[in-house]
Amino acid sequence: MTWEVLNIIGTMAFAISGAIVAMEERYDIFGVYLLGYVTAFGGGAFRNLLVGLPISDIWAQGTLFTVAFVTMTIMFLIPFHWLMTWNRWGAFFDAIGLASFAVQGGLLALAAGYPLSAVIVAGVLTGCGGGIIRDLLAGRKPMVLHQEIYAMWAVLGAFIVGLGVIDTQTEIYILLAGIVMMRSLSIIYKWELPSRLNWLKLIHFKNK
Amino acid sequence: MTWEVLNIIGTMAFAISGAIVAMEERYDIFGVYLLGYVTAFGGGAFRNLLVGLPISDIWAQGTLFTVAFVTMTIMFLIPFHWLMTWNRWGAFFDAIGLASFAVQGGLLALAAGYPLSAVIVAGVLTGCGGGIIRDLLAGRKPMVLHQEIYAMWAVLGAFIVGLGVIDTQTEIYILLAGIVMMRSLSIIYKWELPSRLNWLKLIHFKNK
Amino acid sequence: MTWEVLNIIGTMAFAISGAIVAMEERYDIFGVYLLGYVTAFGGGAFRNLLVGLPISDIWAQGTLFTVAFVTMTIMFLIPFHWLMTWNRWGAFFDAIGLASFAVQGGLLALAAGYPLSAVIVAGVLTGCGGGIIRDLLAGRKPMVLHQEIYAMWAVLGAFIVGLGVIDTQTEIYILLAGIVMMRSLSIIYKWELPSRLNWLKLIHFKNK
Numbered sequence: 001m002t003w004e005v006l007n008i009i010g011t012m013a014f015a016i017s018g019a020i021v022a023m024e025e026r027y028d029i030f031g032v033y034l035l036g037y038v039t040a041f042g043g044g045a046f047r048n049l050l051v052g053l054p055i056s057d058i059w060a061q062g063t064l065f066t067v068a069f070v071t072m073t074i075m076f077l078i079p080f081h082w083l084m085t086w087n088r089w090g091a092f093f094d095a096i097g098l099a100s101f102a103v104q105g106g107l108l109a110l111a112a113g114y115p116l117s118a119v120i121v122a123g124v125l126t127g128c129g130g131g132i133i134r135d136l137l138a139g140r141k142p143m144v145l146h147q148e149i150y151a152m153w154a155v156l157g158a159f160i161v162g163l164g165v166i167d168t169q170t171e172i173y174i175l176l177a178g179i180v181m182m183r184s185l186s187i188i189y190k191w192e193l194p195s196r197l198n199w200l201k202l203i204h205f206k207n208k
Numbered sequence: 209m210t211w212e213v214l215n216i217i218g219t220m221a222f223a224i225s226g227a228i229v230a231m232e233e234r235y236d237i238f239g240v241y242l243l244g245y246v247t248a249f250g251g252g253a254f255r256n257l258l259v260g261l262p263i264s265d266i267w268a269q270g271t272l273f274t275v276a277f278v279t280m281t282i283m284f285l286i287p288f289h290w291l292m293t294w295n296r297w298g299a300f301f302d303a304i305g306l307a308s309f310a311v312q313g314g315l316l317a318l319a320a321g322y323p324l325s326a327v328i329v330a331g332v333l334t335g336c337g338g339g340i341i342r343d344l345l346a347g348r349k350p351m352v353l354h355q356e357i358y359a360m361w362a363v364l365g366a367f368i369v370g371l372g373v374i375d376t377q378t379e380i381y382i383l384l385a386g387i388v389m390m391r392s393l394s395i396i397y398k399w400e401l402p403s404r405l406n407w408l409k410l411i412h413f414k415n416k
Numbered sequence: 417m418t419w420e421v422l423n424i425i426g427t428m429a430f431a432i433s434g435a436i437v438a439m440e441e442r443y444d445i446f447g448v449y450l451l452g453y454v455t456a457f458g459g460g461a462f463r464n465l466l467v468g469l470p471i472s473d474i475w476a477q478g479t480l481f482t483v484a485f486v487t488m489t490i491m492f493l494i495p496f497h498w499l500m501t502w503n504r505w506g507a508f509f510d511a512i513g514l515a516s517f518a519v520q521g522g523l524l525a526l527a528a529g530y531p532l533s534a535v536i537v538a539g540v541l542t543g544c545g546g547g548i549i550r551d552l553l554a555g556r557k558p559m560v561l562h563q564e565i566y567a568m569w570a571v572l573g574a575f576i577v578g579l580g581v582i583d584t585q586t587e588i589y590i591l592l593a594g595i596v597m598m599r600s601l602s603i604i605y606k607w608e609l610p611s612r613l614n615w616l617k618l619i620h621f622k623n624k
Contacts, residue, residue, distance in 0.1 A: 022353070028401035030360050031353030045258070050461070052472030056260030059326045076404065118475045132553070137340070139349040141555040145438070145447030152446050193444035196492065230561070236609035238568050239561030253466070264468030267534045284612065345548070347557040 002169075003104065006176070008067055010097025014040040015068040016086065017094060018134045019075045025138045029076060035134050036072040040064070043101060043129030047122045051109050091187050092180075099179035102127030102154035103172065106161035116162040123158020124151055149186040149193055153179045210377075211312065214384070216275055218305025222248040223276040224294065225302060226342045227283045233346045237284060243342050244280040248272070251309060251337030255330045259317050299395050300388075307387035310335030310362035311380065314369035324370040331366020332359055357394040357401055361387045418585075419520065422592070424483055426513025430456040431484040432502065433510060434550045435491045441554045445492060451550050452488040456480070459517060459545030463538045467525050507603050508596075515595035518543030518570035519588065522577035532578040539574020540567055565602040565609055569595045 018039030022032040041058055048055045075083070105126025109119040128144045128151045135142040144151040157179045166172055185191065226247030230240040249266055256263045283291070313334025317327040336352045336359045343350040352359040365387045374380055393399065434455030438448040457474055464471045491499070521542025525535040544560045544567045551558040560567040573595045582588055601607065 023404045025349065025354070026403055027353045028403040030363070030401055031350075031403075034353065034359075049257070049465070050471055050474075052470055054260055055258055056322075056326075058258075059322055062323065062325065065325050114472075114475055115478065117478065117481050118472075136344060136552060137350060137353065141441065142447075142553060145443045145450065145553065146441070151450075155446070193446055195442055195444040195447075196439045231612045233557065233562070234611055235561045236611040238571070238609055239558075239611075242561065242567075257465070262468055263466055264530075264534075266466075267530055270531065270533065273533050344552060345558060345561065 003100070006096060006100035007064060007104075009093055010100050011040045011064045011068055012071045013090065013093035013097040014130055015071050016075055016090060017131070019072045020083075020086075020090075021134055021138045021140075023076075027138075032076055033069070033072055035137055036068060036075075037065075038137060039130040039134040040068050041130065042133040043126045043131070044105070046129040046133070047105050047108070047125040050125060051112060051114060051118055051122050053108070053112070092184060095180045095183040096176075098127045098150070098154060098183060099157060099176045102157045102179065103161060103176060106158035107166075110161055110164065116159070119162035120155055120158045123161060124154045127151070127154035127157075146195070147192075149191045150183065152193060153183050153186070156182075211308070214304060214308035215272060215312075217301055218308050219248045219272045219276055220279045221298065221301035221305040222309075222338055223279050224283055224298060225339070227280045228291075228298075229342055229346045229348075231284075235346075240284055241277070241280055243345055244276060244283075245273075246345060247338040247342040248276050249338065250341040251334045251339070252313070254337040254341070255313050255316070255333040258333060259320060259322060259326055259330050261316070261320070300392060303388045303391035304384075306335045306358070306362060306391060307365060307384045310365045310387065311369060311384060314366035315374075318369055318372065324367070327370035328363055328366045331369060332362045335359070335362035335365075354403070355400075357399045358391065360401060361390050361394070364390075419516070422512060422516035423480060423520075425509055426516050427456045427480045427484055428487045429506065429509035429513040430517075430546055431487050432491055432506060433547070435488045436499075436506075437550055437554045437556075439492075443554075448492055449485070449488055451553055452484060452491075453481075454553060455546040455550040456484050457546065458549040459542045459547070460521070462545040462549070463521050463524070463541040466541060467528060467530060467534055467538050469524070469528070508600060511596045511599040512592075514543045514566070514570060514599060515573060515592045518573045518595065519577060519592060522574035523582075526577055526580065532575070535578035536571055536574045539577060540570045543567070543570035543573075562611070563608075565607045566599065568609060569598050569602070572598075 015036040018036035019032045021039075022035040025031070027035065041061070041064075045055055045058050047053075048057060102123040106119050106123035108126075109122035114122070131144055132142040157175060160166060160175060166175060223244040226244035227240045229247075230243040233239070235243065249269070249272075253263050253266050255261075256265060310331040314327050314331035316334075317330035322330070339352055340350040365383060368374060368383060374383060431452040434452035435448045437455075438451040441447070443451065457477070457480075461471055461474050463469075464473060518539040522535045522539035524542075525538035530538070547560055548558040573591060576582060576591060582591060
């Protein structure tokens with residue numbers, strides 16, 4: 001039951017993020033629905049593809065499809081200042097989606113007997129894959145590759161799952177809460193992963 | 209036999225649209241062939257992936273591969289003013305491709321026993337998936353997400369197929385003709401789906 | 417044993433090219449690893465998808481995963497002038513990767529009994545697919561579609577494989593050496609495939 005609640009929260013948050021990106025890109029209502037669906041379900045489909053589960057499994061999620069549809073329709077119709085309110089809470093719900101999708105993806109791959117590398121990839125794809133496809137369809141560079149720490153918490157969560165140390169329901173809750181907290185702190189304090197900006201400068205310097 | 213003729217028209221129209229996009233992006237002849245093939249066959253491959261059919265089925269379409277190859281080679285070689293003539297007729301043949309691919313994709317998913325949501329996705333992907341991949345490979349925002357009504361007619365066609373009300377050959381022809389007509393009217397009268405442009409303005413206003 | 421050595425060289429060269437593109441785009445360390453992995457393993461995964469082999473086969477390449485990880489970590493840490501040295505040799509190793517991946521992909525599809533068209537696509541995807549995904553994730557137009565002749569050597573190699581004339585180990589070596597040489601000459605002499613630039617000019621002229 002708990003996974004169901006977490007999945008509904010995650011699906012709504014991801015569908016909304018897709019819908020907002022589509023509206024920012026001036027896409028029409030078809031684009032809004034497409035990006036919303038892709039963000040919410042693309043990661044799971046992609047994970048099934050890479051870990052060898054049937055992709056057609058995604059069609060069994062009828063309830064979540066309806067949840068996403070209703071959510072996006074509301075998003076498209078509500079007054080602007082309500083959308084603004086969303087911005088304050090959106091990142092928090094998105095973090096819940098990230099955590100629950102990543103941990104579930106990891107557990108799925110673990111149960112299917114895959115090695116640690118596949119468990120991590122399954123967790124990251126389930127958590128971040130939808131957002132990457134969303135950004136590509138919006139003509140943007142994938143957000144997770146260059147903004148505040150996002151995917152790394154999915155990596156960490158799936159890594160812990162992959163070690164096989166998570167057994168009880170309570171341990172799963174603690175892991176989920178930990179990921180949500182770390183992701184929230186990443187936004188509040190604008191944590192960033194290291195990058196090699198100077199490399200770029202060097203290239204430019206060399207070309208001039 | 210009729211499907212074969214429609215498939216040949218659709219494959220040619222889609223291959224040409226891919227080839228033209230590639231030429232506009234100054235891609236070389238490899239890029240021209242690649243974008244043409246991706247536009248013509250990418251949607252069907254993507255649909256097979258999502259509805260759980262073997263993707264390797266696409267290799268059985270040897271005749272259509274040859275049709276696409278010859279079509280693109282001609283496109284690359286003919287004088288410019290003939291290409292101009294194409295522009296007048298291209299959208300009409302493209303509409304035939306959209307209609308026949310969408311309806312066939314929907315019928316395929318229906319026959320495989322999938323729910324309405326999957327039938328719609330299968331129809332839309334078969335009709336529009338190739339064009340989306342083409343635009344991504346050309347570094348563009350997918351045309352179907354923000355221009356005149358295109359994908360929505362695939363949605364509508366697949367929806368009608370998914371309701372299971374299409375039984376006879378005649379009904380299929382009427383459906384196909386209806387989609388082609390609606391798509392053609394969309395171009396002539398520049399119909400557009402609603403979008404939330406003001407949302408964008410609000411964001412910009414807020415950031416300034 | 418020889419394939420193993422070639423695969424290690426190719427994996428390292430492809431992982432490095434992904435890591436460099438990610439650094440040029442100012443991606444963080446997660447983006448560096450992701451683009452590196454995608455470049456090195458994305459082509460093979462994509463090929464398995466299209467020729468109907470299990471995609472989950474990729475998880476058996478544990479050793480190559482580790483090779484790629486170590487390679488990219490070194491890339492992220494070494495001083496700049498060593499990276500510069502790489503640029504001189506990188507294209508050569510990349511050509512080895514292109515040749516060995518394309519030939520292996522083609523042989524795989526041939527052994528699975530596919531027609532010539534599928535053998536060519538399998539070879540091209542294995543050799544170039546990773547680089548295409550890398551460029552899409554970097555928000556770039558795929559390099560292989562518009563720069564010096566690259567993919568065409570994979571096409572040629574896979575075509576020769578698909579003819580079934582390659583039987584002995586020696587013939588494979590000659591084919592590999594030929595592809596590496598042709599690719600190297602393409603860079604040195606800046607060979608380019610024909611494109612239709614004038615077409616673009618015409619379109620622009622017409623619109624003005």
